[in-house]
Amino acid sequence: MFLRQTGKLRLFFMLSLGGFLFLFVITNIYANEERDRVQAMVLAQAQEEDSVTFADYRQKLGKTITVVEEYFPQELDSYVRFMPLTGAKSQSGKVGLVASASEYSYQIKAFDKLPIQFGVLSKFIGINNSTAVELPARLTTVGFGLETTLPFFNIDKTYFTIALVPTFLTDNWNFRTESFHLGQRYFMIYQPTEKMTFVLGAEYFPGTKPAVSPIVGLIYKPNDRLAFNLIPDNPEISYELNDKWTVFAQGNYTAEEYKVTQNGVKNVVLNYNEMRAGGGLRYALNKNIKGSLAVGNVFNRSIVYRQKNLGKVAIDNGFYSEFRVDIVM
Numbered sequence: 001m002f003l004r005q006t007g008k009l010r011l012f013f014m015l016s017l018g019g020f021l022f023l024f025v026i027t028n029i030y031a032n033e034e035r036d037r038v039q040a041m042v043l044a045q046a047q048e049e050d051s052v053t054f055a056d057y058r059q060k061l062g063k064t065i066t067v068v069e070e071y072f073p074q075e076l077d078s079y080v081r082f083m084p085l086t087g088a089k090s091q092s093g094k095v096g097l098v099a100s101a102s103e104y105s106y107q108i109k110a111f112d113k114l115p116i117q118f119g120v121l122s123k124f125i126g127i128n129n130s131t132a133v134e135l136p137a138r139l140t141t142v143g144f145g146l147e148t149t150l151p152f153f154n155i156d157k158t159y160f161t162i163a164l165v166p167t168f169l170t171d172n173w174n175f176r177t178e179s180f181h182l183g184q185r186y187f188m189i190y191q192p193t194e195k196m197t198f199v200l201g202a203e204y205f206p207g208t209k210p211a212v213s214p215i216v217g218l219i220y221k222p223n224d225r226l227a228f229n230l231i232p233d234n235p236e237i238s239y240e241l242n243d244k245w246t247v248f249a250q251g252n253y254t255a256e257e258y259k260v261t262q263n264g265v266k267n268v269v270l271n272y273n274e275m276r277a278g279g280g281l282r283y284a285l286n287k288n289i290k291g292s293l294a295v296g297n298v299f300n301r302s303i304v305y306r307q308k309n310l311g312k313v314a315i316d317n318g319f320y321s322e323f324r325v326d327i328v329m
Contacts, residue, residue: 070287071107072328078102079324083298085128086318093131095303095315100124105145119145125272127303133311135303136171136260139272143167143183152188159189161201171260171270178267179259181207187215195221199231208257209306238282249279250294262310269306275299276320288329294322 078101085096105119123141147163165183168175187201197219204212217231225240238248254274262268278296285291298320304312 072288073107074329075105076102076327077105077324079322081320081322083318083320087316088131089314089316091131091133091313093129095131095135095313096128098126098128101141115149117145117147119143119147121145129313131313133303133313134262135313136258136262136270139169139171139256139258139260139270140173141167141169141256142173142175147185149189157191159191161185161187161189169256169258171258176259176267181205185215244284246282246284247279248282248292248294250277250296252276262305268310271302271304271306273304274301278320278322280322288327290326292322292324292326294324296320 079099081099083097083099085094087094101121101123103119103121105117107115107117110116121141121143123143125139127135127137127139129135143165144167145163145165147161149159149161152158152160163183163185165185167181167183168179169181170176170179184204185201186204187199189197189199191197199215199217199219201215202212203215213232215232217235218228219231220228227236227238229236229238233253234250236248236250238246240246252275254272254276256272258270258272259267260270262270276296276298278294280292280294280296282290282292296319297317299317301315301317302312303315
């Protein structure tokens, strides 16, 4: 069963990645001109004394804030993550999980100054379950994103980001209105120096519990090789061994709410929770393509129906491995 599930996931991953690659390629011809124009603008700004520009900030759907050294309008990020069969706490049976996701984002500069980022995300979680609790065979996510960063009034080196992330979380790629959530992120960015960035704000995901979660953290780059990106939900510490290889430690906290069908009843609320901690190596094939392999431990896992009589599964701690590819143009 798990092999069949893994095969389906691989097929989904290939089809999803193929679709995103097609979109990535056909828009590249338009992105090249935009990239060259903005690169020249950013270079001119960087030549100004003590210049710090918010054009360097980028927020991916479902990922932490990053500061990029070179502007690329397009980005394609894909991963496959395996979590082998593990026992369930206080009940017989085991649960195995395998996940795949792809995200495409495109950024423009409106009026040569205002960064506007568009994004689309698809995510699949395959569940192999032998416990007595009936769980869906899959959990699916389709999300879209629109984000912009503005100067915060006249406060020096301070910016305000607004992001809208309409998302559907179901068990079968459905776009039902009951599974729709208009996710929102509002946070301030303060960069007193080129090495230090502070972030403070909140994410609002209506219809979920809790609906509001804080965004508090910092990005610190003491030198050209070492970086501390300590912003939830995906903090990372990385060190560049050389121009090709980077070693990193990472963490993640996931708390998602899906509308699923259970015993023929639609829109039953199912919560998926987990935490991960691990590390790995990232390899830069060139300035446009990076790949990484990470391994670590996954813990505090649970799949819980909001209606208590439908049951829950608390999954034992286990091992995970993840392969990721990131392409920018």
